[in-house]
Amino acid sequence: MLREITLGQYYQTDSVLHRLDPRVKIVGTLVFIASLFIANSPLGYGVAAVFLAVMIKLSHVPFQFIIRGMKAIFMLLIITMLFNLLLTPGEEVFHLWRLSVTKEGIRLALMMGIRLVFLVIGSSLMTLTTTPNNLTDGLEKLMGPLKVLHVPVHEIAMMMAIALRFIPILLEETDKIMKAQIARGARFDTGGIIDKARAMVPLLVPLFISAFRRAGDLAMAMEARCYHGGEGRTKMHPLAYEKRDALAYLLLALYLAVMILSRFVPVGGML
Amino acid sequence: MWDSPYCHLTGIDMSIILDHVNYIYDKDTAFERHALKDVNLQLQDGEFIGLIGHTGSGKSTLVQLLNGLLKPSAGAVYFDGADISDDDFDLKNLRASVGLVFQYPEHQLFETDVFQDVCFGPKNLGLSKKDAELRAFQALKQVGLKEEYFYQSPFDLSGGEKRRVAIAGVLAMQPKVLVLDEPTAGLDPKGREDILNMIAQLHKELHNTIVLVSHSMEDVADYVERIIVMNKGEVLYDAAPQEVFTHVEELEAVHLAVPEVTYIMRDLARAGIKVRTDVTTVEEAVEEILACYGR
Ligand SMILES: Nc1ncnc2c1ncn2[C@@H]1O[C@H](COP(=O)(O)OP(=O)(O)OP(=O)(O)O)[C@@H](O)[C@H]1O
Numbered sequence: 001m002l003r004e005i006t007l008g009q010y011y012q013t014d015s016v017l018h019r020l021d022p023r024v025k026i027v028g029t030l031v032f033i034a035s036l037f038i039a040n041s042p043l044g045y046g047v048a049a050v051f052l053a054v055m056i057k058l059s060h061v062p063f064q065f066i067i068r069g070m071k072a073i074f075m076l077l078i079i080t081m082l083f084n085l086l087l088t089p090g091e092e093v094f095h096l097w098r099l100s101v102t103k104e105g106i107r108l109a110l111m112m113g114i115r116l117v118f119l120v121i122g123s124s125l126m127t128l129t130t131t132p133n134n135l136t137d138g139l140e141k142l143m144g145p146l147k148v149l150h151v152p153v154h155e156i157a158m159m160m161a162i163a164l165r166f167i168p169i170l171l172e173e174t175d176k177i178m179k180a181q182i183a184r185g186a187r188f189d190t191g192g193i194i195d196k197a198r199a200m201v202p203l204l205v206p207l208f209i210s211a212f213r214r215a216g217d218l219a220m221a222m223e224a225r226c227y228h229g230g231e232g233r234t235k236m237h238p239l240a241y242e243k244r245d246a247l248a249y250l251l252l253a254l255y256l257a258v259m260i261l262s263r264f265v266p267v268g269g270m271l
Numbered sequence: 272m273w274d275s276p277y278c279h280l281t282g283i284d285m286s287i288i289l290d291h292v293n294y295i296y297d298k299d300t301a302f303e304r305h306a307l308k309d310v311n312l313q314l315q316d317g318e319f320i321g322l323i324g325h326t327g328s329g330k331s332t333l334v335q336l337l338n339g340l341l342k343p344s345a346g347a348v349y350f351d352g353a354d355i356s357d358d359d360f361d362l363k364n365l366r367a368s369v370g371l372v373f374q375y376p377e378h379q380l381f382e383t384d385v386f387q388d389v390c391f392g393p394k395n396l397g398l399s400k401k402d403a404e405l406r407a408f409q410a411l412k413q414v415g416l417k418e419e420y421f422y423q424s425p426f427d428l429s430g431g432e433k434r435r436v437a438i439a440g441v442l443a444m445q446p447k448v449l450v451l452d453e454p455t456a457g458l459d460p461k462g463r464e465d466i467l468n469m470i471a472q473l474h475k476e477l478h479n480t481i482v483l484v485s486h487s488m489e490d491v492a493d494y495v496e497r498i499i500v501m502n503k504g505e506v507l508y509d510a511a512p513q514e515v516f517t518h519v520e521e522l523e524a525v526h527l528a529v530p531e532v533t534y535i536m537r538d539l540a541r542a543g544i545k546v547r548t549d550v551t552t553v554e555e556a557v558e559e560i561l562a563c564y565g566r
């Protein structure tokens with residue numbers, strides 16, 4: 001039941017995006033997110049949509065699979081759009097009880113909706129096409145220069161890798177413990193808030209104990225293999241840029257340029 | 272919808288019927304997994320059954336269907352004549368009647384002391400505090416836990432003791448059918464034997480239905496009266512131990528071994544000594560060999 005959460009999951013298949021250097025994908029995602037905030041016209045969002053569509057096509061990840069991850073943010077999306085729609089002052093279009101829907105409200109709600117959806121799809125595309133290992137390797141490399149400022153780059157990357165690795169494990173564990181307690185007659189879905197909170201105890205206590213046990217085991221296993229931080233640590237598969245990565249950076253720069261230019265092109269007017 | 276061989280039987284007093292049951296995890300995704308394929312079984316009241324199979328053969332999936340934690344993707348599971356997938360099916364009653372002890376059940380302990388933890392199940396059944404405590408006390412006695420441990424934190428016990436507490440937690444609900452998923456996993460030989468003897472003892476006293484899941488033939492051969500062998504989600508054999516163990520080669524092909532004595536008897540027979548080969552326990556083997564020499 002909990003396995004339906006696909007946010008942050010890796011999707012195993014072979015595609016250009018899968019083969020790209022993780023650094024390119026991280027930078028690309030950041031550029032894409034930034035571009036969503038640069039865009040201010042239908043033209044801008046149109047370009048972003050085309051870019052995203054091409055990326056999805058290139059990723060070979062089934063569109064339905066990406067959409068499934070969107071379920072997690074559906075409520076957030078609806079609430080954001082509603083607030084923007086109802087609470088933005090401006091030129092009134094129609095009246096709803098004591099709230100007025102304004103032209104600016106509609107515009108803002110649409111814009112926020114599109115931004116949020118694109119943002120989530122864009123970043124899921126990164127995690128869907130990059131293994132957690134690669135992702136953290138990329139991050140560590142990208143943040144490398146910060147070491148000069150004594151930022152514990154390696155430790156941050158390692159923590160991220162472990163956290164990512166533990167998400168599915170803990171989800172599975174939750175599922176198991178929940179079933180075991182249901183078999184003992186526990187109910188997680190009935191009663192008021194207080195009853196529900198109390199019903200969580202038989203789930204949370206074993207879950208925390210198991211998380212601590214696993215953390216302890218992992219620390220022990222790492223120590224047994226002489227892990228002592230990032231100092232002097234080498235990689236079996238060091239990241240190395242290839243031609244396609246250079247090409248990808250070039251395309252990214254081009255995309256960013258188009259997005260910036262779109263601000264100044266009066267096509268469709270200021271929506 | 273299904274031309275079931277058991278249709279005419281539903282409604283008669285009998286515990287559980289699985290009728291053309293299929294189970295698929297994560298249907299319609301890249302992770303789709305056909306865990307059970309066309310499983311037909313009938314569990315009679317009072318039977319002591321061993322459920323055996325290699326890792327990933329679908330044992331845990333099957334036992335979760337028995338108490339309604341999972342619903343079949345196709346086919347039907349009947350409990351006392353009622354389909355557990357029906358909207359108006361009484362799942363609460365099913366879970367009270369079919370007690371399921373999970374793999375590594377000690378991981379689900381959560382209360383401040385052993386006694387409270389065992390009370391959790393009976394309390395959920397809606398019993399009064401007094402009745403729940405009485406049952407908890409009986410159950411802890413049944414699993415043979417020393418009284419000095421009753422009011423300790425369950426987390427301070429050894430692995431085997433924790434396992435007993437967890438089993439007691441299900442026993443205290445006094446289920447008609449007791450299902451134990453690999454109750455001996457990760458225990459030492461002595462711990463395994465203790466737990467298995469305890470389960471056999473329970474069966475003798477309570478005459479309840481017991482389903483004992485295991486990797487190892489050796490574990491169950493001495494105790495059960497019927498063995499179900501699973502392979503890749505399908506039921507390979509469903510018969511008495513003596514009969515199942517005659518299929519030595521087939522069992523080895525699915526990564527299962529028959530008990531050591533069965534191998535010895537087979538080798539003796541091949542060496543020309545006229546002994547029966549469907550022997551499954553050491554005692555039986557001793558008798559058989561002695562009889563062969565006219566003693
Ligand atoms: N929660 C789940 N989600 C998805 N697939 C699962 C899940 N649980 C089991 N499976 C898959 O279903 C198949 C049967 O698993 P099951 O746990 O029933 O096997 P098992 O016989 O109990 O094995 P073991 O002896 O290792 O406990 C396996 O291929 C497994 O990967």
Ligand SMILES: [Mg+2]
Nearest residue numbers: 330331374452
């Ligand atoms: Mg199992």
